[in-house]
Amino acid sequence: MTQNKDYHKQGEYAHYFVEKPAPLLEWLLDNVKGESKSKIKATLKGRGIKVNGKTITRFDYELKPGMKVAVSKTKRNNTFKSKYVKIVYEDQWLVIVEKNIGILSMAAGHSTLNVKTVLDDYFNQSKQHCQAHVVHRLDRDTSGLMIYAKDKRTALSLEEDWHHTVYDRRYVALVSGEMEEDDGTIENWLKDNRNYVTYxxxxxxxxxxxxxxxxxxxxxxxxxxxxxxxxxxxxxxIRVHSADMGHPVCGDIKYGNGDDPCHRLCLHAYVLCFVHPVTHERMEFETPIPTSFRKIMKDGK
Known part of the structure; x- marks a missing residue:
């Protein structure tokens, strides 16, 4: 195995070449010397691992001979802790978070628990002179990946060209019943009625x-x-279209059929890929499918 050091604009990286196929985490633990198991896992979760120049966070990502792996030596930011929000990536212009269920994207009415407030508190504590700007939203009971801008200019850039900037946005859902088709598309017009229910x-x-x-x-x-x-x-x-197909999202009290195996809305935003509005780099994020979804599938319930 050959190794050389290089300097990346987001910090120093150690570079490796893959000789034998292996899952990423297993390979890192075998080949990255001088680092603890917990530090390697933290670096992987903190988006500090690149494979052939692409940031990878999946521990089971399959490496093949000839691939190049770059391991960041930059220390992760440990000043942020929240049971509702996890920071997946952060730079001077924006922050990517994984939102848990039970928290709003931004303040609404008398509710004080929202991601924007959590991030604003973190920015204040870490002495960053900025605020979180909402550029898109997830429902309170939907979990997953979200972008927040740190300044109005970045927020406007994302909002104004959202459909071109974000080139891949995927959700995973556990739905009620056995769906017959493997793939397909549903398209129609959506409108709210007087009770704010979308039909x-x-x-x-x-x-x-x-x-x-x-x-x-x-x-x-x-x-x-x-x-x-x-x-x-x-x-x-997604919730309306899923119900339209006769397979509503599990745990959906608004559009569902009462099927609630995970005691939550079973909808998770797990892939988010976009072009950075300032650096113009392709940013690709993926989170694991929630354990509760996978357990239902494994148990066959």
Whole structure:
């Protein structure tokens, strides 16, 4: 194994060449010397590992001979702790977080528990002269990846060109029943009624046109694990479209059928890829499918 040091603009990296195939974490533990197991895991979670120049956070990512692995020597920021929010990536312009269920994206009404406030407190404590700016939202009971800008200029850049900037945005959902089709697309018009419940129409009802692509990841006789890819980002789009197909998202008290095996809304934003509005780098993030979803599939319940 050959190794050389290089300097990356986000910190110093040690570079390695892969000689034998192996899952990423297993390979790191075998080949990165002088670092503890916990430090290596923290570096992987903190987006400090690149494979062939692409940032990878999946511990089971399969390495092949000839690939190049770069390991960051930059210390992670340990000043941020929250049971509702995990920082996945941060630079001077923006922050990527993984939101837990039970917390709003931003303040609404009398609710004080929201991601923006959590981040603003963190910025204040870490003496960063900035505030979190919301550029897109997730429902309170949807978990997953979100972008927050640190200044208005970056926020406006993301908002104004959102559909070109974000080139891959995928969700994973546990839905009720056994879905027959492996892949497909559902498209119609979505509009809110007077009670703020979103409903769909096959013809233009004055609402917004919505397109959702789906791909089945796994099935049991009672549930299906589905990947949803948004072509449009409308309010409650996945939840309404899933219900339209006769397979509502599990735990959905608004559009569901009472099937609630995980005691939560089983919808998670797990892939988020976009072009950085300032550096113009391709930023790619992926989080694991929630353990509770996988357990239902494994148990066949």
């Amino acid at each position: 769909s129409s096959p013809v233009d009802n004055g609402g917004k046109y919505a397109i959702t692509h789906f791909h089945v990841l796994g099935r049991t006789t009672r549930h299906t694990l589905v990947e949803y890819k948004l072509e449009t980002g409308r309010k409650n789009q």
